[in-house]
Amino acid sequence: MHAGATSGAIVSVLVSPLDVIKTRIQVKRLPKNVRDKPLYITMYDLYKVEGGKAFYKGLGTTMMGYIPNWAIFFCSYQWAKPKYSQIRFLQKNDVLINCLSSITAGAVCNIVTAPLWTIRTRMMTQINHQDYKNSFDCMKKIYTNEGIYSLYRGVVPSMWGLIHVGIQFPLYEYLKTKSAQMNKKDHTDHLSTGQLMFASSMSKVLASIVAYPHEIVRSRLQDAGHAKKIQDKQHQTQEFKEYKNVRDAVSTIFRDEGLRGFFRGLLPNLLKTVPAAVLTLLSYEKVKELLTVSAESETKERKTNVHRD
Numbered sequence: 001m002h003a004g005a006t007s008g009a010i011v012s013v014l015v016s017p018l019d020v021i022k023t024r025i026q027v028k029r030l031p032k033n034v035r036d037k038p039l040y041i042t043m044y045d046l047y048k049v050e051g052g053k054a055f056y057k058g059l060g061t062t063m064m065g066y067i068p069n070w071a072i073f074f075c076s077y078q079w080a081k082p083k084y085s086q087i088r089f090l091q092k093n094d095v096l097i098n099c100l101s102s103i104t105a106g107a108v109c110n111i112v113t114a115p116l117w118t119i120r121t122r123m124m125t126q127i128n129h130q131d132y133k134n135s136f137d138c139m140k141k142i143y144t145n146e147g148i149y150s151l152y153r154g155v156v157p158s159m160w161g162l163i164h165v166g167i168q169f170p171l172y173e174y175l176k177t178k179s180a181q182m183n184k185k186d187h188t189d190h191l192s193t194g195q196l197m198f199a200s201s202m203s204k205v206l207a208s209i210v211a212y213p214h215e216i217v218r219s220r221l222q223d224a225g226h227a228k229k230i231q232d233k234q235h236q237t238q239e240f241k242e243y244k245n246v247r248d249a250v251s252t253i254f255r256d257e258g259l260r261g262f263f264r265g266l267l268p269n270l271l272k273t274v275p276a277a278v279l280t281l282l283s284y285e286k287v288k289e290l291l292t293v294s295a296e297s298e299t300k301e302r303k304t305n306v307h308r309d
Contacts, residue, residue, distance in 0.1 A: 012066045014279065017055035018272035023124040025265035026219040027227040029240065032258040039268055050128055058123035061135040065116035069109050074284060076105035095170050102169035103162045110158040115151035121222040127229055150224060156246045157218040164211035168203045175199035196285055197278050204277035208270055213262035217249045
């Protein structure tokens with residue numbers, strides 16, 4: 001759990017600018033025939049209008065979300081694996097065990113941290129601080145004006161997005177196992193940094209591409225039409241209304257923006273998530289390794305003291 005929390009904190013700060021840009025692109029609504037602006041132009045426009053601080057909007061909420069998110073995920077993941085391993089028909093299927101464990105951990109995280117991601121989206125998509133002063137002010141206003149339901153608007157597409165962790169972590173474990181076999185080891189402990197980076201990056205790229213559409217739907221629902229102020233005026237759609245539910249969001253996006261609408265912001269997302277996944281999983285593995293070595297050293301020292309006595 002300590003390893004998960006530490007890795008989450010490190011990643012939150014490093015990828016914040018790309019996180020803001022990705023979210024801004026996701027919530028904008030563009031006609032089918034209009035492409036997104038190049039990434040560097042989007043970044044320049046944000047800097048020009050709102051300054052450098054804009055790239056760290058919602059960082060406080062992100063920190064509050066990522067730290068417990070990864071801590072809860074890794075804790076739930078490690079708890080679930082032995083539980084599923086005890087089921088008879090799963091005992092010889094490591095891939096399925098890892099898949100079910102990651103989905104279980106992801107579901108727990110989605111339910112516990114859902115309000116924080118809604119607040120984060122709102123903070124990232126406002127101009128300066130015209131609507132919300134800070135995260136707590138945002139939470140208070142959403143709850144007061146829209147009800148507690150609005151804080152959980154992204155839960156359903158987030159559950160749909162469990163396919164992400166369902167792909168990422170089993171593939172990550174599989175690649176680690178293959179790396180260990182190349183090293184002629186029976187376990188995946190103490191793999192090299194390069195091997196861990198390869199496993200984490202490849203698993204994240206594939207999972208991100210396959211599951212990306214759910215992020216568009218989730219961000220649009222969490223934003224609840226709030227991003228109308230940052231919409232490009234020359235590409236303003238006829239209607240900028242709040243989506244009623246997941247089905248309405250999916251059908252409206254497909255009708256007005258086409259298949260491309262479900263992949264807006266994919267490039268900054270990959271630039272953000274792949275290094276983030278590498279940093280998160282690498283730091284998690286290394287911190288876990290340090291804690292394990294420390295625990296083993298303490299155990300040996302205690303045994304030595306007992307023998308001396």
